[in-house]
Amino acid sequence: MVSIRAPHVAMAAAGLALIMASIAYVMRKEVAKDRSLPVKKSQENQCCNNGQCEKESKPVTVRILYGTHTGTARGFAETLQKKIFALNIAGYAFEPSVVDMKDYDQDNLEHEQVVISILSTWTNGVPPESAKVFCNWLQDMELDFRVSKTWLKHLAVATYGLGNAEYDEHYCTAAKQLSKNFNTLGASRICKRGDGDDNQDQSKHFEQWSDQLIAALCEQYGGLAQPKNNKEWVSQKEFRRQKRKEKAIAAGTDNEQVMITDEDRMNEIVLEDEDADEPVNKGDGVVDVEDLGVVMKESEAAALSREMVTPLQRKALTKEGYKIIGTHSAVKLCRWTKHQLRGRGGCYKHTFYGITSYQCMETTPSLACANKCVFCWRHHKNPVGREWRWKTDDPVELVEGAISRHQTMIKEVKGLPGLIQSRWEEAFTVKHCALSLVGEPIMYPHINEFCRELHARNISSFLVTNAQFPDKIAELEPITQLYVSVDAATKDSLKAIDRPLFKDFWERFLSCLRQLKEKGQRTVYRMTLVKEHNMKEIDNYVELIQIGQPDLIEVKAVTYCGKSDASDLTIKHVPYHEEVRSFCELLCSKLDGEYGLATEHAHSNCVLIAKTQFKIEGQWHTWIDYDKFHQLVQQYYKDGTTFTTMDYIARTPHWAVYDAPEHGFDPVETRFRRTKEGKVVEIEYTATDSGCG
Numbered sequence: 001m002v003s004i005r006a007p008h009v010a011m012a013a014a015g016l017a018l019i020m021a022s023i024a025y026v027m028r029k030e031v032a033k034d035r036s037l038p039v040k041k042s043q044e045n046q047c048c049n050n051g052q053c054e055k056e057s058k059p060v061t062v063r064i065l066y067g068t069h070t071g072t073a074r075g076f077a078e079t080l081q082k083k084i085f086a087l088n089i090a091g092y093a094f095e096p097s098v099v100d101m102k103d104y105d106q107d108n109l110e111h112e113q114v115v116i117s118i119l120s121t122w123t124n125g126v127p128p129e130s131a132k133v134f135c136n137w138l139q140d141m142e143l144d145f146r147v148s149k150t151w152l153k154h155l156a157v158a159t160y161g162l163g164n165a166e167y168d169e170h171y172c173t174a175a176k177q178l179s180k181n182f183n184t185l186g187a188s189r190i191c192k193r194g195d196g197d198d199n200q201d202q203s204k205h206f207e208q209w210s211d212q213l214i215a216a217l218c219e220q221y222g223g224l225a226q227p228k229n230n231k232e233w234v235s236q237k238e239f240r241r242q243k244r245k246e247k248a249i250a251a252g253t254d255n256e257q258v259m260i261t262d263e264d265r266m267n268e269i270v271l272e273d274e275d276a277d278e279p280v281n282k283g284d285g286v287v288d289v290e291d292l293g294v295v296m297k298e299s300e301a302a303a304l305s306r307e308m309v310t311p312l313q314r315k316a317l318t319k320e321g322y323k324i325i326g327t328h329s330a331v332k333l334c335r336w337t338k339h340q341l342r343g344r345g346g347c348y349k350h351t352f353y354g355i356t357s358y359q360c361m362e363t364t365p366s367l368a369c370a371n372k373c374v375f376c377w378r379h380h381k382n383p384v385g386r387e388w389r390w391k392t393d394d395p396v397e398l399v400e401g402a403i404s405r406h407q408t409m410i411k412e413v414k415g416l417p418g419l420i421q422s423r424w425e426e427a428f429t430v431k432h433c434a435l436s437l438v439g440e441p442i443m444y445p446h447i448n449e450f451c452r453e454l455h456a457r458n459i460s461s462f463l464v465t466n467a468q469f470p471d472k473i474a475e476l477e478p479i480t481q482l483y484v485s486v487d488a489a490t491k492d493s494l495k496a497i498d499r500p501l502f503k504d505f506w507e508r509f510l511s512c513l514r515q516l517k518e519k520g521q522r523t524v525y526r527m528t529l530v531k532e533h534n535m536k537e538i539d540n541y542v543e544l545i546q547i548g549q550p551d552l553i554e555v556k557a558v559t560y561c562g563k564s565d566a567s568d569l570t571i572k573h574v575p576y577h578e579e580v581r582s583f584c585e586l587l588c589s590k591l592d593g594e595y596g597l598a599t600e601h602a603h604s605n606c607v608l609i610a611k612t613q614f615k616i617e618g619q620w621h622t623w624i625d626y627d628k629f630h631q632l633v634q635q636y637y638k639d640g641t642t643f644t645t646m647d648y649i650a651r652t653p654h655w656a657v658y659d660a661p662e663h664g665f666d667p668v669e670t671r672f673r674r675t676k677e678g679k680v681v682e683i684e685y686t687a688t689d690s691g692c693g
Contacts, residue, residue, distance in 0.1 A: 060113055063112050072120065113155070113156065160194040190220070323405040331409075340358040341427060343418065343670050349462070359431040364438060368443060372498075430459055431460065433460065440466055480522065523551050529575050531572065539590070556607075596610060620651075626648075
């Protein structure tokens with residue numbers, strides 16, 4: 001009686017269905033005829049001396065190598081290992097194993113039978129750190145004239161790349177290069193390379209690719225009863241050369257070139273150019289001019305009907321507390337909302353601008369962004385893009401959905417210890433909207449209509465843009481306060497920190513700053529300080545401030561959100577509050593008296609620098625008269641009457657100004673701390689040097 005170990009029961013059950021589907025796929029698609037499959041010198045089973053087919057055969061070793069930065073490639077590799085292992089239930093003999101490329105002994109490569117590589121691409125098209133040594137070594141082997149171009153002719157390989165198509169020439173380049181290196185060194189491809197786009201359903205695409213890979217493995221290594229013996233591989237190029245020679249001899253000529261067909265030529269192109277892995281159109285590929293417009297419209301329509309957030313991204317964002325609205329928007333309850341509901345202090349916007357934190361809604365009409373910043377506190381679980389190419393939801397429905405979900409989250413916090421009942425009741429009336437959250441809100445095609453809907457409900461608008469869409473800034477109607485993120489002061493450091501998708505990111509960035517100068521309402525530079533990255537470029541920051549001449553400059557220490565595979569930042573990169581203050585004092589000294597140190601919020605490690613025009617008769621006026629703003633903006637909508645920053649200013653209270661003993665903590669609130677025993681106790685407020693905002 002054959003027994004199956006308990007841990008493998010579930011795997012076997014799931015695997016059996018997969019195997020039967022794979023066999024059906026092989027029979028239906030005749031995978032063996034695919035030109036990308038490796039070819040064996042002989043397809044006959046070896047027989048023993050007594051004429052019986054060999055019953056015992058060593059299992060085929062399948063090495064699954066992965067190179068990862070965020071862990072996705074590792075997860076895919078482990079999933080594939082389970083799939084291949086399940087083939088043994090159906091009578092195959094495979095021995096799959098998963099190895100991190102950084103742990104793989106390169107000397108073993110020439111002794112392998114099957115190698116499957118799953119590799120992501122990181123900044124500037126390079127492999128992730130864990131895969132650099134292996135990838136560079138294989139490339140050296142390819143370039144080394146002493147290494148034979150048939151060195152890996154015995155090896156069957158398959159490669160799957162992870163990347164983002166928005167990065168154009170850097171899309172999956174690490175996997176493409178690796179596949180090319182294998183091919184040049186004589187290895188034969190089991191199936192065509194797969195490229196998984198992070199903006200698509202990557203898991204589904206990998207599943208489809210791995211099913212094709214499984215089918216190809218089944219076909220190459222025999223039927224259900226017994227795997228075929230692993231005989232010596234013949235490269236595709238050599239196989240086709242032999243076939244052309246046979247054709248030439250049959251035609252009575254020894255000139256092989258005469259017999260090269262269009263199909264042969266096409267196959268040679270695919271072989272030599274690894275990037276040409278996609279199926280080739282059998283037609284002439286020509287589109288009539290008359291049909292060109294129709295084709296383009298059909299293509300655009302198909303793109304605009306696609307939802308922005310993939311199922312995997314939706315799952316990741318929902319897990320982090322996001323409430324998804326429609327197909328491309330979200331709302332999330334800010335921790336400062338919960339803090340002030342319990343009387344434990346408001347956020348820095350309360351200190352700087354007088355918002356009521358427990359009546360502020362944090363949302364975004366676009367979860368997509370044009371950057372993948374290293375300090376992104378959402379760890380890049382959202383989509384990216386350079387233009388709007390998704391299904392578009394109605395702005396009124398988005399605002400209503402955001403408020404509804406925000407109010408639902410307010411209901412859910414009723415049981416918080418220390419909740420102030422009157423504040424909780426007031427929190428259902430949203431008065432402020434922070435359009436920052438995650439993504440790039442200004443990408444949303446109806447951002448003006450969205451803000452109009454907020455203002456119609458007497459909700460102020462604080463919009464943050466990553467400074468990559470100057471045209472959108474130019475088209476933006478008046479809002480309460482417009483932010484531009486200034487994450488670095490030089491082209492190289494901005495590229496390193498923001499990791500932008502646009503090639504002309506620096507030109508776009510500068511253009512956004514110039515557009516900011518033309519806006520009539522409150523404008524802000526949001527500067528995030530990251531130690532060892534952007535704190536030594538103070539003279540360059542001065543130049544950028546002169547370009548955009550913002551009303552206000554928020555200088556904040558980067559918020560450390562814990563270890564993430566998507567970022568190399570650690571707590572050591574977070575400057576202390578005193579370091580932020582010193583930076584701001586030096587910056588103001590270089591701005592020739594045009595700006596001054598207005599307020600600070602020590603708990604958030606943040607300082608507000610303001611134009612000296614906000615200091616009237618010795619008193620700072622950085623707060624906002626929200627009722628006045630709504631009157632002005634409604635008049636603008638009615639007859640186009642313009643207004644300026646100074647038309648809706650309000651006096652900053654004494655406790656909020658720079659160097660006040662409260663350091664930005666509202667004295668009507670009560671500060672608490674947690675003891676080593678885990679108890680929460682009330683304490684007299686003192687400024688913190690914590691690097692966490």
